Amino acid sequence: MEEKEKFNQTLMPEIADHLNDSPGLDKLLKHNILKDISLDLSGLGIVFLSMTYPDGKLYFISDFSGDRRVTELVAKFPGIVDSYDKTLTIDDMIIRISPVIHDFEIIGYLIAGMKKEVSDNVETLFHMGNLLLKIVNFYISSTYKMNLTSSIHTLVVEDTYEELQRQNDLLKKSEKQYQELVKSLDEEVRKKAEEIKDANTQLMHQDKMASIGQLAAGVAHEINNPVGFVKSNLSTMNEYCAEFTKLIKGYRQFIHDFYATSISKDQNKALENEFEEIKQMEQTIDPDYLMEDSMDLIKESIEGTERIKKIVSDLKDFAHPGEDTPTHANINECIDSTLNIIWNELKYKVTLVKEYGNLPMLYCYPRQLNQVFMNICINAAHAIEKKGEIKIITKAYENHQEILISDTGSGISEEHISRIFDPFFTTKDVGKGTGLGLNLSYNIVKKHMGDIRVESRLNKGTTFIIKLPYENHL
Amino acid sequence: MAELQTSEKKLTVKIVYYGPALSGKTTNLMQLHDIILPRKRGELMTLETSGDRTLFFDLLPLMGKTSEGYKIKIKLFTVPGQVAHDATRKAVLSRTDGVVFVADSQLTQSVNNSISFENLEKNAGRVGIDFDTLPLVVQYNKRDLKDIIDEKEVRGLWKQTHIPVQFSTAIHGQGVKETFVSVLKEVYRNLNQKLNMESGLKITEDEFLSVANM
Structure with a gap:
């Protein structure tokens, strides 16, 4: 649609000019060609050559006679000619007038004059006039052809250019799409690689x-x-x-x-x-x-x-292979058994406060949950620089159990808190932490359909809140 | 679009001969040039190229006069059939008043015929011509050759479209004038609706068709 409109608006007038209309004298027969022809005519006895529009208005005149009457004479002619060639004698001049026809229309008159000096001038002028007419007609038809051809050519070039540009745009667009595809593929590959890396790490950990x-x-x-x-x-x-x-x-x-x-x-x-x-x-x-x-x-x-x-x-109990089957366990006992193992890490700087609620048995992977408690408690101990307190609270609710492990340690900064469950995220020195402990803990809690979140204030302490539902589809 | 200059009592009509490469479009124009009375036609303007292929177009101007003194100018164009010259075809087709689609009757050319016809329809759309109302005649050319499509089959093919079908051997002048007269009739009917030719301009169909007189 757009193409059509453009075609109509910008190119139609040009086509109309050259393909559908007949151009006039100005376009078909230039002054310089008439001038060129007339130069040689003077040597052949012609004293003037003129061209007028169909209405008699002067288009061109080349006068070698120096006779002022010529212009006046020419101005009179249209009234006395029609579509046929004529030879007239006016005063001492013989004049030949020929209509120039293009596309069934008279587009002008060609007028040539000779001095009436010798008797055979009429004959010479007749042939001279015919020859001139043939030259002019040939020239006109050539010009017309060239105009038509060049206008078509211009049109074709413009159209082809537009088409090429359109295709270029399409190619650019598709190239862009490919680039985006490549980018998204890159991203996909990167994601998959990360997933594989994670899985690998988990496997390695296991x-x-x-x-x-x-x-x-x-x-x-x-x-x-x-x-x-x-x-x-x-x-x-x-x-x-x-x-x-x-x-x-x-x-x-x-x-x-x-x-x-x-x-x-x-x-x-x-x-x-x-x-x-x-x-x-x-x-x-x-x-x-x-x-x-x-x-x-x-x-x-x-x-x-x-x-x-x-x-x-x-x-x-803690890390025995082949015994990873879910059983009914008491979370309080699980926590105690974990604390027993890591007590050495805690005993010199940590005061341990336990506020255990009366917890019913929970169907779970106790060894895996032990890992969660261990990771959090060890992190808590690491967060305490000299002396501090770790408080463990357990509560039973209707549908779930809740375990809160708080420390009075250094806390987690805001920029880090969103990333602590990410794999390989660690603030510990190289070689001290793998950045996997909390990620693994997160995965274990998720496996139990539970929820783990953290609340922390810098230099005040951190609390991990773990919710474990009874209905965990294990 | 036909050009009507009421002040000069002049009507200019454009008709384009369209079709696949080498189907005989230029031959049609050459034959018309030879058939039609010299005083009614101008010179056939061809842009000769090597190997007789039309590179730009051919143009044959025709001229008629009505009893009311109206000058009817008809300009016949051909387009280059080769696929590569689509932009030229598009340019030549613009503002046409009628189309003769010159098809090649040879069985081997049926695909080219339909490709070219689709191209005509597409280009008509691109230059703003309503293809459904465009006066159109289909000419099956080269009837003198062997292995050509059957006349009955052709008529069956085009029956649904109500587009007039002509058969010709342009190289021998057969069917050329009939095709031309047929497209003139279509154009006249169309222009009569748009310009009120008969009652308004007093141009009768016979007078319009007399352009094709020998």
């Missing part, structure tokens, strides 16, 4: 956890045996010790009594000396303390072995 689990299981088994018999021996020792203590107490009482009642000061000097030695020994050794402390030591050692046993069992 692999690592599996290795740790195997190692832990092996170590736990090896430790369990000696710990077992040490504990058993200690228990026996404890019994023995109690017996020994009883016995030694008896001996001492007997010696004390015997010395006080039965032995005179001089009767048995040797016995007395021995008794004094024992007394001195007792003073140095302090058997009362020894007996009491031995019992305490054994009791502490038994407690120690119990703790070793618990840690080993927790370690086994």
